[in-house]
Amino acid sequence: MRPVGSKYLLEEPLGRGATGTVWRARQRETAGAEAAVAGQPGETVAIKVLKEELANDADVVMRFLRERSVLLRLTHPNIVRTRDLVVEGDLLALVMDLIDGPDLHRYLRENGPLTPVAAALLTAQIADALAASHADGVV
Known part of the structure; x- marks a missing residue:
């Protein structure tokens, strides 16, 4: 298992895309005040890790950070909840609820x-999820 930040351990890749990999991960300790949504130790989450070679591209990093801001605003039962952002050196990762x-x-x-x-x-x-996204100015 590979640590991500101080709170998470990557367990296994769930999927790969053009900008990164989504991992099944486990929360190591209770989330601190900087987390968007606190979790419990041992809780399983999904973590989208930006590819290392893209972490030096300012445009890609800005899109990644903008994605996090947009996702934090969206609250709907059919939209995956974003919990946290991990920034550690060249590593950027979004922590989300895991939909198993x-x-x-x-x-x-x-x-x-x-x-x-x-x-x-x-x-x-x-x-319904698209309508909620549209109402929030996302779509």
Whole structure:
């Protein structure tokens, strides 16, 4: 396990994107006053770590920090909650709630197509989250 800041330990990668990797991580100690949302020791979280080679690009870093500010404003049951920002040397990481389970692509591959009712319910939840984001000036 690799430490991130003083409060988190990376456990396993969950996914990789163009700007970084999202990890399953564990909180080592109770979050301090600088955390957006306090957690409990041992709690599992998701941490998006910016690629090291991008940490020296001022534009990328500003977008990453802006993403954190936007995500902190969004409060909706269908939007993942952002908890904390870790800045340590060249390391930048966003700490979020972990939503355990498969992504939609994997779910469909393993279970087949959604029923029309399930698809409508999922679409309504997505639309509701987008409406909340739009109302907050994000989308």
